[in-house]
Amino acid sequence: xxxxEKAQHHRDAFQIERVILFTDAVFAIAITLLVIExxxxxxxxxxxxxxxxxxxxxxxxxxxxxxxxxxxxxxxMAHHRIFRFVRRLDNRLLWLxxxxxxxxxxxxxxxxxxxxxxxxxxxxxxxSINIAFTGLMQTALQRHLRNHRHQLxxxxxxxxxxxxxxxxxxxxxxxxxxxxxxxxxxxxxLRLIPAVAFPLLGFLNRRRYRRxxxxxxxxxxxxxxx
Numbered sequence: 001x002x003x004x005e006k007a008q009h010h011r012d013a014f015q016i017e018r019v020i021l022f023t024d025a026v027f028a029i030a031i032t033l034l035v036i037e038x039x040x041x042x043x044x045x046x047x048x049x050x051x052x053x054x055x056x057x058x059x060x061x062x063x064x065x066x067x068x069x070x071x072x073x074x075x076x077m078a079h080h081r082i083f084r085f086v087r088r089l090d091n092r093l094l095w096l097x098x099x100x101x102x103x104x105x106x107x108x109x110x111x112x113x114x115x116x117x118x119x120x121x122x123x124x125x126x127x128s129i130n131i132a133f134t135g136l137m138q139t140a141l142q143r144h145l146r147n148h149r150h151q152l153x154x155x156x157x158x159x160x161x162x163x164x165x166x167x168x169x170x171x172x173x174x175x176x177x178x179x180x181x182x183x184x185x186x187x188x189x190l191r192l193i194p195a196v197a198f199p200l201l202g203f204l205n206r207r208r209y210r211r212x213x214x215x216x217x218x219x220x221x222x223x224x225x226x
Contacts, residue, residue: 012088019097020083026101027076033108034065034072037115064115067194068107071171075104075134081162082142085153093144093152100137106130121182124190128175128182135171142168156220161212170201 038061041054079100086093110130114123145153146163153163174197178190 015089016083016086019089019094023079023083023097023101024076026105027072027079030104030107031069031072031076034068034111037108037112038062038065060118061112061115063191064111064118067191068111071131071134072104072107075138078138078168079141082145085145085157085160085163087154088152090150090152092150093141096137096141096144100134100141103130103134103137107134118191119187121187121190124187125179125182128179132172132175132179135168135175138168139165139172159216159220161209161216164209164212166208167205170198170205174198174201 038058041058043050043054107130110123110127114127117123142163142165144150146158146165148155148158157163174194177197178193181193182190
């Protein structure tokens with residue numbers, strides 16, 4: 001590697017680090033805003049029964065907070081997982097990443113909306129659209145990285161199972177299904193769909209990942225990314 005190549009390598013590494021730091025900051029703000037939406041109620045005459053009553057009314061908000069906390073955390077981990085393959089950036093990747101972050105920063109609002117009106121259907125549909133869109137943008141990011149023509153990922157890492165497109169499509173599948181079911185199930189039951197679907201899909205995904213990982217290692221051997 002000559003001087004010019006080294007300089008370009010350092011520039012690429014610096015630019016990638018900027019994108020990752022910016023992305024991490026957006027995730028941190030979004031995940032913090034989730035809990036800020038849960039306000040401590042003000043009671044004019046606080047009693048044990050009164051504080052217990054208002055705490056019970058906050059349960060839907062805590063459920064929404066926990067659901068979105070783990071969803072955002074999972075997407076942060078996914079972003080961390082795929083960006084470790086990135087060797088350089090292009091404008092399309094930057095824009096895809098920004099639109100992906102748009103879906104993250106709006107999540108505190110849609111979470112609060114569906115938590116505040118947990119007995120209604122429309123807020124859950126809006127929330128589900130938000131989560132499904134996030135999953136589709138994650139898929140778009142991975143699809144762009146997997147495309148060998150863009151040369152954003154070193155060969156043969158664009159074939160790595162961590163860039164498999166099946167995993168990020170699971171969340172849109174679950175939440176789009178919940179939108180369809182919103183017209184036949186009571187709103188409370190809709191909140192249970194992710195709790196049932198994600199463990200099952202996670203089990204299937206782990207089996208698929210093991211198969212893909214074994215095939216990748218067999219094909220590329222020592223060139224597997226550590």
